[in-house]
Amino acid sequence: xxxxxxxxxxxxxxxxxxxxxxxxxxxxxxxxxxxxxxxxxxxxxxxxxxxxxxxxxxxxxxxxxxxxxxxxxxxxxxxxxxxxxxxxxxxxxxxxxxxxxxxxxxxxxxxxxxxxxxxxxxxxxxxxxxxxxxxxxxxxxxxxxxxxxxxxxxxxxxxxxxxxxxxxxxxxxxxxxxxxxxxxxxxxxxxxxxxxxxxxxxxxxxxxxxxxxxxxxxxxxxxxxxxxxxxxxxxxxxxxxxxxxxxxxxxxxxxxxxxxxxxxxxxxxxxxxxxxxx
DNA sequence: TTCATATTTCACTTTACCTCA
DNA sequence: CATGAGGTAAAGTGAAATATG
Numbered sequence: 041x042x043x044x045x046x047x048x049x050x051x052x053x054x055x056x057x058x059x060x061x062x063x064x065x066x067x068x069x070x071x072x073x074x075x076x077x078x079x080x081x082x083x084x085x086x087x088x089x090x091x092x093x094x095x096x097x098x099x100x101x102x103x104x105x106x107x108x109x110x111x112x113x114x115x116x117x118x119x120x121x122x123x124x125x126x127x128x129x130x131x132x133x134x135x136x137x138x139x140x141x142x143x144x145x146x147x148x149x150x151x152x153x154x155x156x157x158x159x160x161x162x163x164x165x166x167x168x169x170x171x172x173x174x175x176x177x178x179x180x181x182x183x184x185x186x187x188x189x190x191x192x193x194x195x196x197x198x199x200x201x202x203x204x205x206x207x208x209x210x211x212x213x214x215x216x217x218x219x220x221x222x223x224x225x226x227x228x229x230x231x232x233x234x235x236x237x238x239x240x241x242x243x244x245x246x247x248x249x250x251x252x253x254x255x256x257x258x259x260x261x262x263x264x265x266x267x268x269x270x271x272x273x274x275x276x277x278x279x280x281x282x283x284x285x286x287x288x289x290x291x292x293x294x295x296x297x298x299x300x301x302x303x304x305x306x307x308x309x310x311x312x313x314x315x316x317x318x
Numbered sequence: 319t320t321c322a323t324a325t326t327t328c329a330c331t332t333t334a335c336c337t338c339a
Numbered sequence: 340c341a342t343g344a345g346g347t348a349a350a351g352t353g354a355a356a357t358a359t360g
Contacts (some may be wrong), residue, residue, distance in 0.1 A: 175334040175349055195327085217350060220327075225348090227328095 178218070182208045186215070190222050 178186070189196075189204055196204065196219055198212075205212040 177335075177349085214349080216326090218348090221348065221350085223327090224329080 176210075176214060182210070186218055186222070190219065194223055194226070195219065 185208060186204070189200075193200070196215065201212045201215050204210075205215045208215065
């Protein structure tokens, strides 16, 4: 049905959850549940792997650079534990920027970017204590690679995430956040497109409805002023022998229904009969 | 089967940064 | 040049779904 094909935009309420089918035995903690997770991680028993391992994590302040723990676990065994610290020039080369840096960056080589980044990071080290969080700005190169990756797959499995993070010199969490936001942007755009389609559909149906109302009014007037058969030449009228209804014997409709009146049915159900535009 | 816990994703929100009037 | 408004994107938060033991 055309209405479904074009007007069914797929808009629906409710959320969907996409599970990653390639989910393996790799686990990573999240910043956004950081305090939460740290508490949980602190209670994890790593003793069988690292008998004397202790996680010396400070409690997180909301506006303080959070640490991140990445626990790689392959086939049930902990392979590595990586501690990241956002905002530290030693832990990440990624590109924090201030306004001047951003303007410069787009025209810089990777090497230069790194230099600028470390400059910024060094600046940040000075006010690391108690400073507000700084926002990462991705370089053009990083964005391009992420976009390319997104074209291939809109979700990442942990291995892909890890590899991409390594390639881009970002933390896995940052790659993950980028994909989350990218998916959200895609969805928003799609919703906007669907909204426009629905608006068009609505307009078409409104026009159709107006036209049909007008036609109905005209038919009512005709019915009041004279019976239909009175307006037709007598020669074109035939009488149904069984029900004694009158119809015109001419035209294409006569073959289908010799007793029908009018050339075509004008009353559409938009949900079963597509309107012109939908 | 039920329950607790861990992980991932989503929707929504906050916040830093950028652009422009 | 300074500044405030508005937009955008990175990151934070809580909840739901799902997997696992």
